[in-house]
Amino acid sequence: MTLTSSIQTRTKIARRQQRSGTPRWLLIGAEIAVPVLLLALWWFASAGSTNTFFPPLQVILERLGQLVQTPAFVVNVGSSVGNLTLSFLLATVIGVVLGLALGLVRPLSWFVEPTIHFFRAIPPVALVPIFVSLIGFGNETRIVAITLAAVFPILISTIDGVRAGEPTLEMVSRVYRLGWRERLFSVTLPAASPRILSGMQVSLITAFVVMIASEMLGSSTGLGAATLLAQQSFAIPDMWAGILVLGIIGYAATALFTLFRRRVLRWYIASQQQEKNA
Structure with missing residues (x-):
């Protein structure tokens, strides 16, 4: 051409x-x-509301502006974001490494996969009380619970991505006698990356949900704990402010990961678009 x-x-x-x-x-x-x-719509629907549990949005935003200026609120936001980020990174490393091992070594997966599917079937939030009972109420408990809940989507997606690799690429890599490292980083991982990143996106949502649940159960720090404490203390504007900030954090995390995913998979998206328009 x-x-x-x-x-x-x-x-x-x-x-x-x-x-x-x-x-x-x-x-x-x-x-x-x-x-x-x-x-x-929320602003006009809640304007003039006299319901204690449904204050006007204007009151909530005013209270949020006051909370942002307090050190305790900054600490709570930093604790939640830090636990979410650290746990998600740990889940990604563990899930990808184990997924590659189980996807490439079939005999190993025969022994391990039943256990993986058993624990995957357990609702992630149900794991939080177990870790609280075993480890305690420390920050380590929340990180372990979030990591374990978030690792399964990445692990399973990595296994599927490795096994669904293009056979032609594998044959070509063997013909050119590429070493196992070259095959792993130049063939296997790029071919499996679309599924791995899809699993990471699901894992991020799971980690966010478990983060909130773990903070609400026996924790004194984090936005989940602050929101629950506000609800129990009937500080309803504070509760709504916490919910609003949690929604913003969840949306921002998803948006940033979507941008990251699109940037990493530019070659894949372009090839799919070309096939579609061919």
């Missing part, structure tokens, strides 16, 4: 994408407009 024909082909593909796909500016506008509309 000559340079001219290659440029023409790429131009045709780009034109097809512009014709068939939704404009990017419209998607970004919708993503911004929907939360704004929901907040506006």
Whole structure:
């Protein structure tokens, strides 16, 4: 294929994408407009509310502005974000390493997979009381509980991704006599990366849920504990402020990971789009 024909082909593909796909500016506008509309609806629906448990959004935002300036609130946010980040990274490392081992060594997976599926079937939140009973109420308990709950989606996705690798690529790597390290980092991991990152996205949501549950059970730090304490103390605006911040953190974590996933899988997304428009 000559340079001219290659440029023409790429131009045709780009034109097809512009014709068939939704404009990017419209998607970004919708993503911004929907939360704004929901907040506006909440604002007007709660305006003038005299219900103790459903205060006006204006009161909640004013209280949130006051809480942001307090050291205790900053400590709680830092504790929650720190536990979530550390546990998610630990779950990623453990899940990918074990997933590669079980995916590449079939006899090993025959012995381990039944146990994996057994623990995966247990609701992640149900594991929190177990670790509290065994380890105590320290910060280590929350990290262990979040990590264990978040590791299974990554582990299973890695195993599936390794086993579903393109056989042609494996054959080519053997023909060229690539070493096991080259095959692992140049063939196996790139081929399995779409499924691994999909598992990581599910794992992030699981880690976020278990983080809140672990903080609400016998903890004195973290946004989950602060929100529960506000509810028990009938500090309802504080409770709603905590819920609002938790939602913001969850949305921000998902958005950042989505950007990371798109950047890592640019080659995969481009190849899928080319096949679709071919």
